[in-house]
Amino acid sequence: MNQHLSSVEHRSPNDIQKFKVAIVGAGFGGLATAIQLLKHHIQDFVILEKAQDVGGTWRENQYPGAACDVQSHMYSLSYAPKTDWSKRYAEAPEIFQYIQDLIQDFNLKTYIQFNQKVTRTRYDENTCQWHIQTESGDQIEAQFLIFASGPLHVPQIPKIKGIEKFKGEIFHSSAWNHDYDLKGKKVASIGTGGSAIQYIPEIAPLTQQLYVFQRTAAWVIPRDERAYNRLDKKLFAKYNWFRKLHRARLYWSNESRVVPIVQPKMMKAGQKLAELFIKYQVKDKTIAKKLTPDYIMGCKRILVSNKYFPTFNRPNVELVTEAIQEITEDQIVTKDGTARQIDCLIYGTGFITDPRIYLKSFECYGENGIELKQAWKDGAESYYGISTKGFPNLFQLLGPNTVLGHNSVIFMIESQVDYILQLIQTVDRTQTQAIVVKDQIQDTFNADLQQQFAGTVWQSGCVSWYQQDGGKNFALWPSYTWKYWLNTKTANPADYRFLSASRAVSTQVSEVSEDASKNVKTNLQSTV
Incomplete structure (x- = not known):
C-alpha cells in the first residue's frame, strides 16, 4: 500500500508515486469516489487537489448570498445524510461545512494531496498506466484516472476595451x-x-x-425559503424512513x-x-x-x-x-x-464552457497520442459522460451530457461512481489491465442522444452555455435521471475493449455478448 500524503513538501521531485487510482479534484465528485473506493476495500488511491482545501465549487464561490438551487436533502450523498439542514435550500457556508464533515467522518484527508494542480496526463499503451504531471513538478503513475474537477470551474472574464x-x-x-x-x-x-x-x-x-x-x-422563479424546524430535524435524525420519504418526495417533484x-x-x-x-x-x-x-x-x-x-x-x-x-x-x-x-x-459572468476544454485546463493524451481537446474538436462526447473512446482507464464525473436542468447532479455523480467501480472491478476480475469503450458503441450512443433533444425547450432557438457553435447540446442529459440510473446500474462488458500490457485485446471478455452492441441503440431509444 502507498504512503498517502496530504502535503508535498517532504517529497523529492524525482520520486514517482504509484497508485491504483488517481482522482483529480476534491469536490463532491472526488470525495464521493473516495468514499465508495474505501467501501469496496480499495485504499490504493490519491486525490489531487489544486487548491489548499476541499470543496470545489463551494470552496471558491463564497460570494454574498451564495446558495444552491437544489433542495438541501437532495444536494447531499444518499449514504452520508445530513439530518439537520437549516432550510430547504442551503447556503454556501452550510454546504461547505457538510463537505468538511465528510472529510472528517470518512477520514479522507490522508488520501488528499493539496496544492497539486495537474498540468499534463498521458496514457502509456505499453504499460496501461496513466502518467500525471503536476505544476509542483511531481510525477504520479496510476492504473485508473478519474476526472472529478467538474465542468464549470474556470472563470469567464470578458474582454472589454480599456x-x-x-x-x-x-x-x-x-x-x-x-x-x-x-x-x-x-x-x-x-x-x-x-x-x-x-x-x-x-x-x-x-x-x-x-x-x-x-x-x-x-427566467427567475420563486424559491422555497422555509426553514426546517426543530421537530423536522428531530424526526429526520430519529427515523431514517422519514428522511428518505422526504428525500423521495423532493426527487420525484424535481423529476416532474x-x-x-x-x-x-x-x-x-x-x-x-x-x-x-x-x-x-x-x-x-x-x-x-x-x-x-x-x-x-x-x-x-x-x-x-x-x-x-x-x-x-x-x-x-x-x-x-x-x-x-x-x-x-x-x-x-x-x-x-x-x-x-x-x-x-x-x-458575474460565470465560467468557460467551451466543449473543447470541457472538464479540463490541462493536456490529456490517450491512445496513439491523441489529445482530448483534439478528440473533442467537433464537440465533447463520451459514453454516458463517463468513458471516452481512445482513452483507456479514464473516467469522468459530470462529463458530457450529464449535467442537469431539473434535478440534483449529486444523484448523477452517485450513479457514475457506481458504474466506474464496476468497470474497475471487471478489469481486476478479468486479469486485464485496461478498459476502453468501443468506438461504435460511443458513436451510436451519442447519435441517439442528440436525437432526444429534438422538440425540447433546449432546442427552441435560444443560445445557451449548454450548446456549442451550431447548436449541439454537449452538456445536458435530455431525459429523466431515473432512466440514467437504470441504464448505468449494470455495466455491460460487451460495450468495451479490454487491454493487457502488451496492448492485446482480450477477446474472451470483449465477446461476452456479441449482440450487446446491436442493442445499444434500442436501449437508448427507450430512455425517452
Whole structure:
C-alpha cells in the first residue's frame, strides 16, 4: 500500500508515486469516489487537489448570498445524510461545512494531496498506466484516472476595451474580495446569471449606486425559503424512513420538471406564471419588460430567487441593457455614449464552457497520442459522460451530457461512481489491465442522444452555455435521471475493449455478448 500524503513538501521531485487510482479534484465528485473506493476495500488511491482545501465549487464561490438551487436533502450523498439542514435550500457556508464533515467522518484527508494542480496526463499503451504531471513538478503513475474537477470551474472574464486602464477594484464572483468594503461605493456588476442574481440583492443595500449590466434576461422563479424546524430535524435524525420519504418526495417533484421541458407547449403555459411573478415584484413596467426574457422558459438555465426582482425597485439600482463600449480609469461607457462613474467592477459572468476544454485546463493524451481537446474538436462526447473512446482507464464525473436542468447532479455523480467501480472491478476480475469503450458503441450512443433533444425547450432557438457553435447540446442529459440510473446500474462488458500490457485485446471478455452492441441503440431509444 502507498504512503498517502496530504502535503508535498517532504517529497523529492524525482520520486514517482504509484497508485491504483488517481482522482483529480476534491469536490463532491472526488470525495464521493473516495468514499465508495474505501467501501469496496480499495485504499490504493490519491486525490489531487489544486487548491489548499476541499470543496470545489463551494470552496471558491463564497460570494454574498451564495446558495444552491437544489433542495438541501437532495444536494447531499444518499449514504452520508445530513439530518439537520437549516432550510430547504442551503447556503454556501452550510454546504461547505457538510463537505468538511465528510472529510472528517470518512477520514479522507490522508488520501488528499493539496496544492497539486495537474498540468499534463498521458496514457502509456505499453504499460496501461496513466502518467500525471503536476505544476509542483511531481510525477504520479496510476492504473485508473478519474476526472472529478467538474465542468464549470474556470472563470469567464470578458474582454472589454480599456479594462487595463481602470484604477478601481475588479474581481470575479468566484474570487470575491471580502476585504473590499462596498459601502458607499459605485459598483458595476456585469452579468445576470446564477451567481449574479444571488449576490446582487445582497450588495445593493450597501452601495451608493449599483449598475446591473444585463445582456440577456433570465427566467427567475420563486424559491422555497422555509426553514426546517426543530421537530423536522428531530424526526429526520430519529427515523431514517422519514428522511428518505422526504428525500423521495423532493426527487420525484424535481423529476416532474422534465415533462414541460420535453413538451414546450406545457412550458409556455407555466411561463405565463413566471411573467406574472416579474410584474408582481417589479413596480416599474419598463424595467419589468426589460427583465422579461424573449425566449421560452427552460431554453437557458432557470434561476431561483425571491430577492432578485425586488432589487430593481431600489432607487440606487439601475438596470443597464445597452452594450458596453469601453472602460476608462473610473467610468464604464455604453454604446449609446452614456458614461457611468464606478469604483468597483464585479464579473458575474460565470465560467468557460467551451466543449473543447470541457472538464479540463490541462493536456490529456490517450491512445496513439491523441489529445482530448483534439478528440473533442467537433464537440465533447463520451459514453454516458463517463468513458471516452481512445482513452483507456479514464473516467469522468459530470462529463458530457450529464449535467442537469431539473434535478440534483449529486444523484448523477452517485450513479457514475457506481458504474466506474464496476468497470474497475471487471478489469481486476478479468486479469486485464485496461478498459476502453468501443468506438461504435460511443458513436451510436451519442447519435441517439442528440436525437432526444429534438422538440425540447433546449432546442427552441435560444443560445445557451449548454450548446456549442451550431447548436449541439454537449452538456445536458435530455431525459429523466431515473432512466440514467437504470441504464448505468449494470455495466455491460460487451460495450468495451479490454487491454493487457502488451496492448492485446482480450477477446474472451470483449465477446461476452456479441449482440450487446446491436442493442445499444434500442436501449437508448427507450430512455425517452
